[in-house]
Amino acid sequence: MAHADERQTEDIEHEEASELEAHLNTKRMVINMGPSHPAMHGTVRMRVELEGETIVRADPEIGFLHRGFQKSCENVTWNQCLPYTDRLNYVSAIMNNFGFLKAVETLIGLEIPERAQYIRVLASELHRMQDHLTCVGAVGLELGGFSAFLYAIEARELIMDRVSELTGARLTTSFGRVGGLNRDLPEGWSERVSKSLDKIHELMVEVDGLLTNNRIFVDRMRGTGVISAQDALDFGFTGPCLRANGISYDVRKARPYWVYDRMKFDVPVGQNGDNYDRYLMRLEELKQSESIVRQCLRELPAGPVIVDDWRIALPPKAEVYGTIEGVISHFKLVMEGVPVPPGEVYDCTEAANGELGWYLVSDGSGRPYKVHVRAPGFAILSGVPRMIEGKMLADLIPTFDTINMIGGEVEQ
């Protein structure tokens, strides 16, 4: 207070001298960004304390999208958890579905058929592209480049069309079942995916050209939202946000699952840990994912898409309608769920934003005893104050974009 008083006295003295050179009599201002704000992806609120345009303190406040996801899972069978997992990172729902199923399968000690593994990799990479396209497009949009957004969304729409052909849903896919997949690829789907990838490639050239070397864009991205490699590790960053710091950690390489060890792809790493590097990570991963999808389409083997075990997978419909064995198995699986042996497991996959981890506990019944999800976005959001405190308010927008926070998974 004493300091403020001195400054006020000083102000008055100078007032007479020159009105223009006088200090602005500023005071700290607290503003709420969100929860309902177009740049605050989903409904997160950022309580920002400003001194002028400088952010003194930033406090992300979550919970507006809380759904009791983990507790809800305890009341339903393992397969019935899938629609809940859709709503975690809803931009790439399939990766949540498959990540959860993989953890359950690890708990059972189950290996799924090879074709199912290929399709899981394929669909995961398609949704990784969808997630990154949304992120890249949104960065352009929120920094004023609306055209880039339209190109990216056109590309995303192509993926959504392919995904809805595969799963029947644009957004909440609920795809896959414990032990494999609930349906095989539709007829002619692979060709359509190839064509879509060609078109997406063209569109990405446009987005790249519009943004990557755009002076205005680069000025707002480069050197903003910086976090050091050590801080990123300490906060528990994973995925593109960690790799932008030069740390090459990718679950697909570190602990390969499904058929990732057969795929040829690179894991891009950045240097500076700033917004621009995180943007470049996503741009490059789009290309790598496209390559993985094409490899999967080329190598896709024939065979079943779900295990042939009536304790885990529903029997074929002809058996259910025509035989007592089939109808009993169907009844027990639907009403009581897959009997997962008692035990606990931590298992993870590389989702679009980083390591998506599942801690599952089973008591041997058909329903989870405990489900906990390690959402990559949660750790990254907690690092946002470190990235922007002391920086300008305008930097908050690109920072919030490039960490790609998704309310659904952070708030569960």
Place this chain on the structure above:
Amino acid sequence: MSESDGKKPTGDAQPPPPGAPTTHPAAQTGSSPSNPPAAAKPPAGPPGPPGKPAPRHPGFVTVTVDGKELVVKPGANMVDAVKEVGSEIPYYCYHPRLSIAANCRMCLVEVSNSPKLVPACQTPMAEGMVIQTKSARVHESQRAVMEFLLLNHPVDCAICDQAGECKLQDYYQRYDFRSSRLEGEKFMKAKRKVLGPLVVLDQERCILCTRCVRFMNEVAKEPQLGVFGRGSAELIDTFPGKQLDSNYSGNTVDICPVGALLNRDFRFRARSWFLSAAPSVCTGCSRGCSTFVDFMGQDTYRYRPRENEAINKSWMCDQGRLSYKSINQQRLAAPMLGRGEDRREATVPEALKSLAEQFKALAGTEGLAVLASPVASNEDLLASLAFARDALGVRSVYVGGRPDGAGDHYLMTPDKNPNRRGLEWVARSLDLSLRPFTELTQAITAGTVKALYAIGGEIPMDAAAAATAFSRLEYFVLQASNESPVTAQAHVLLPAAVHVEDEGTFTNLDGITQRFRRAYPPRADVKAHWAWAVHLAQEFGFPWAQVSAREVFREWAPRVAELATFDWDGAAPPVKTTRGINPLATGADGRPPGYREFGTPRVRGI
């Protein structure tokens, strides 16, 4: 339905008494049998088959089950005994309270003293026997038995009442889980064959375990069922020209492990996985059989017997089984004031106020009498009779209740009131003398009783005749649960809860007091008798503040010599918890009882 299975049979395996040798290392110090001193080696005996090994634990039989040592009493049944060490032997035909048939072959296990698999339910356990319940041979046998049992089983789960509580479903998914190798058509038998007033048989679903036949022969002692035919044509049926009309026929439905015998009363009314169960007591007669009340929302769907060694073993009679209907039908919902054309619905405070004014004027006069029903629980009677004595100043109580009916040779008694003994105890503790109902009607006719406060609407005579007598009353207050000709005569009619809607205790004819749990709360203005008594006492200015049956019991039961030592909390039967379809215990997680995540019940009323 398998609720009564797997419980302790007579002569069941029991843990060794304290003092008996155990496998604990401390108990085995000294000479260890596995390392005997060389000098102590006995000389070689004469040639021939080896004699019986000396028991490791004298007085007990020591066997090895799946690599774990098990010490049991001689004569223990293997199926039950192996549960002590965590092993499980599946079975259909075995029932702890019935004779051994060993015909389902599901319990075949591998034992060290037989080259072939043996049925666990029938094989006595010998000293040193090594039992394997999980070996590949046993699993293959279980799978083969399941395949045979399902060979001619119809594809009925979707329309079968047993679905969800069917042992075929349970064991198929656990021990078979493969498709059938059957080629060609299934063998067809009669479906929907009505065996008697309460039981319908689907012969196609039957696995011929003969539990029902053995039950009728051995427990009900009314041989009405038999096995007819041979081979694929073998079937269960009643003897020619007879029907299954025993008063215990409902138990055959309970013990049927599959959907062959079904209850005609319950059939197609509810799916088993939508029902919750609460441990309760049957109010059909003074026997007080332990039951489960299966309910959904605020409706009761069926009673099932609950295991109770002291009273009903695993059984109950058909009359008691059907007595649940009065819980759902013709229930009173709101307080009523006035008689005949003046009758109107009233709010609870309005009814209490009007009642208290009248009672204050009548209290202590000769013209006021109190009628108590032995259908009410001990808690109801404790609070109501205490109110009658302290507030109304009566010295005697007339006894109402249901009229006597028929008894039978096993469980059912002629006295149809569940709590007559409790009423006697409570009245004695309050120095109230009990007077028969006939004296009341005489007194009303003579005009000496002008006002009556009735706790419970059950009357031990023809209801219409009683109504005529009650019509002479100048002031008639009735707390009743169901509509009847008597309720039409009341000047003040208060809706009362029934036993499934509240907690409490009943004392049966042998003086055994049993706790019952609440299944679901009563509807809006319906209250238990004790709650009406407490409310009325508060109108009188008494400092009564009991809000639960438990508090009522703790307040007044210590004055009743027979109930003083009763552990009300400790005697509460555990809430039924089953894994799988109904994983949530009734109200155990704080939700309203009967709640299921599958949605609210679509069937309202009966």
